Amino acid sequence: MSTAAQTVKPVMPARHYLNDNYGIRSWLLTKDHKRIAVLYLFSITFFFFIGGIFASLIRLHLLTPNGELFQADTYNKMFTMHGVNMIFFFLIPSVPAVLGNFIIPIMVGAKDLAFPKINLMSWYIFMVGAFFSLYAMVSGGVDTGWTFYTPLSSGFVHTNVIVMAVGILFAGFSSIFTGLNFIVTVHRMRAPGLTWGRLPLMVWANYAASLIMILGTPVLAITLILLALERGFHIGIFDPKLGGDPVLFQHMFWFYSHPAVYIMILPGMGVISEIVTCFSRKRVFGYAFVAFSSIAIAVFGFVVWAHHMFVAGISVYSAMVFSLLSYAVAIPSAVKVFNWTATMYKGSVKLDTPMLYALGFIGLFTIGGLTGLFLAALGLDVHIHDTYFVIAHFHYVMVGGMVMAYLGGLHFWWPKMTGKLYPEPVAKLAALITFIGFNLTFFPQFILGYMGMPRRYAMYSPEFQVLNVLSSAGASILAVGFILPALYFTWSLKYGEVAGDNPYKATGLEWQTTSPPPTHNFDVTPVVTEDPYHYGAEEEVTVVP
């Protein structure tokens, strides 16, 4: 700390990536990873709200046990659309395509990703998929559940399964190209001095997620293609009446969809590493362990898929192997949680909004992850499989975990991306509202699940009503918590304070350039000589907050 500090009021840089070029063409034909990240930001925010509207309708409908709000068919479409939109069109692209696209090239000291045109193409492919998905929704919806189990989806429902499958196919290819870009960038475009051991953990986490993206998503692609062929041409690949095997569909589907959940959570974990270090002003505890745990999760994530099928007809011995491996995959996540907690020890902690989200993540992900252990326990899973317990589990890790990580990251890098600060008091309030609303919504669902309420039920037995009402009440609070950031982020674009290069005084290459960064990121290629999170260096110039 310095007593003779010079204070400088920050100003927006004269030219940066947002004002370098004007006009629709400069945006729709951009090769700048930062602009592409902004394009993705708009797209996925749109789908988050679509999925959120379906969620709200679901919780409204479930206020009463007799399903009086919607017809059963409509309800079935709503939970399907909620799942498909949230998973494929929001969660999977969220951190990688928005925050990762924006920050990773800067974090590795590059001028852009390895393949900028492919990056832009991946956004267009996403939009094509989005178009198919929207078309499927407005022209009658899909009511198979996001899991599309056969033979229900291949031979029994009369809804737009094929159109939706095509939409998901495109979204999958978008994700493959994003992952491919990240992998090549991290391997080949690190700045001089930036060894693997000096990479920020955000890069490690997104790298691991990218490995899963490129290896797992193609299997989903072929599964959906076969499903579409079966449905379109009445062929019996998965339909037993035509000689097919419905359990084969489940194996192929979950071979991707289980690693997919790690695609969703790993980038979030990367964000948390960045935030916890910055707001504890401390290097991360156990860097190598956190970095390698990301890789371990990616690897183990590929061999646990049949834990979704313990009662589906797999052999007892097969089930035991998958259960054992599922416990193995939980350990690296636990290691991360302990390391983040230890990072705060003897740190210098400031509870700014990103940190609030990060701490919320750590707590809620711990609960969500531990409830995964319930589901991995074979004898117990027999009871809680396909009940609200599963729903509570994955919402804890996905919403309490991933969405909070995404929001935390958005808050953390918003100043960098826009050059403006969001209003801190409102943001803190929103974080608190989200945390409270979230727990109120989903904690009762653990109890509901153990009591036996199955999932995907449009009507339920009356004794479940109290907990359902509690959950719906929480959902209304959660909705407020999600709407507030949309409002104040938009507000901050015009009225927010100028952020300056490094409002949080964080380490990391992205904070060494202007906010917003210039189109080419760096005027000179940086040379890296220090470990990441090298907090403990004195600042000479303080910036008026």
Added chain:
Amino acid sequence: MQSLPLFPEQASTVAGQVDALYLFLVLITTFFSLLIAILIIYFAIKYRRTPERTAEQIHGSTLLEIVWTVIPLGISMVIFLWGAALYFHIQRPPGNALEVYGVAKQWMWKFEFPGGQREINSLHVPTGRPVKVTLISQDVIHSFFVPAFRVKSDVLPNRYMTSWFEATTPGTYHLFCSQYCGTKHSGMIGEVTVMKPEDFAAWLESGKAEGSMAASGEKLFQQYGCTTCHRPDSGARGPNLEGLYGRPVRLQDNRVVIADDNYIRESVLNPNAKIVSGFQPIMPTFQGVVSEEQMLQIIAYIKSMADQTGQPLNNRSTPTQIRDTEVPNVQQQMQQDQNQKPSGKQP
């Protein structure tokens, strides 16, 4: 406990064991969640940012990493073993179970007892005796779930699945379909009524109007002309089914399989899949002819022929069915076959 509903009633022998594992996990979860929550709140307060103190740059501690890897691993292994043992128990019906047959279809449950008693969306069972439900679907995948018993099994088309339980407390409990199956998935519910053995016996008596499943099956056996080939005499073109059920059968390609429900079902619907050694592949298929309920009745009939052991099976010179004296050798060989090849079960 009704004022604070956290668990369904414990109405089966296994419910208490499942709840115990659950409770253990709840304790672990509570402990670790509270630990982490308390630590981060404590650290956030104790080490809050002040001008006087700077953070201490700690790289890490390999010892600590090992400790907090090994301890969770150990706890996980305990949970795994406990869960696996429980699962083993849940998935394997005991031999003396009372048999019930269930057919699931969009959107109802149909049950039938060997004695011919039928129920729709309702199942009566006695206390104190294991009950084994053999299930199949007529259309899509459903799932048989009785929360009070803590049992669940997906119900597949074209393949029999079993679920077993031993009820302990008389009462009425929910039966839910728990695999999304279309429009009325949430309406595909029923009631399991557990009765004391005497009451159950009385209930069984009252429902015998249509004749036992085996009797119905015998009628079908004759109606479909099965008796033309499947006869006990030496000139029969098909294997004799007396004493067949549950016993090993040698096939044409020298494999040995057990004649269980799935085997019989497959033999009726796809007869050329497994040809019994010494016989010609001339049996026609009954795909599309026999309904699921009829199939269960035929199987019940064939099962009822299982009691006639010790009788000469047939007088053909090439023995096809394994005689009692040969059974141990055959079982040994089956074991060897299984060790060498992957089992024919679903991947």
Added chain:
Amino acid sequence: MSHSPTTIPEHHPALVHQFDSMEQQREASTFGMWVFLLTEIMMFGGLFAAYLIYRIKYYDAFVAGSTSIDVTWGFVNTLVLIGSSLTMALAVSAAQRGARRGAQLFIVLTMILGTVFLGIKGIEYHQKYVEHHIPGGIFGRFDAVSNYPGQEPNIAEEVAKEKERVEKLSPEAAEQASKQIAKQTEIFFCFYFAMTGLHALHMIIGLILMTWLLVQVQRLNIGPEYYTPVELSGLYWHFVDIVWIYLFPLLYLINRTHAK
């Protein structure tokens, strides 16, 4: 962390802004193509796995299906594709040496061979259409037991011969057996068309790629310092070839019975 000015990058006209040197660009681009091919392996791999599972499950029907597709055409196609990989490799080598005309010639040859491949596939598909072996009933009925004069004998008969059953089958049982196997054979053909169709789609994309490449060789001054587009296109083409090398035995060759 210190900053230092970069060395002035070589301003090869093909150097794109995000890379510091042609070498880095080439390495990154090649690596990227390998990663992409890895994703393609996973996709075809999933399809192959499903195919193999059913092959084990419906052995007889799949044998019958394999028998009914024309191994001669399949073999010719294999030679054609291997030939096209040779011409492609020669194209890459020519580009590497800066022999632009030579590179373009070999690319054209590759395209011709690729088109020949697709043409032969078209002939095979037409054969299947005429024999009513296209599954699903969209392109005419599926009839595994049909007999087309002069063509392959009917499938059930083939299987029956294989198992020496034909003289022992009663006519009625023969018909039933045929129906069973017909349904399973339909699954074989589903995989046949899915696998060869996906492969053919990749071939078509490859041909489009080659057309683009022809133009690029001229426009971009392909030579020893910069021949990456040709190299990467070559990698893609070789991959498509290798997929066929797997497809051919899996579909045409394994456990084939002797056709008449």
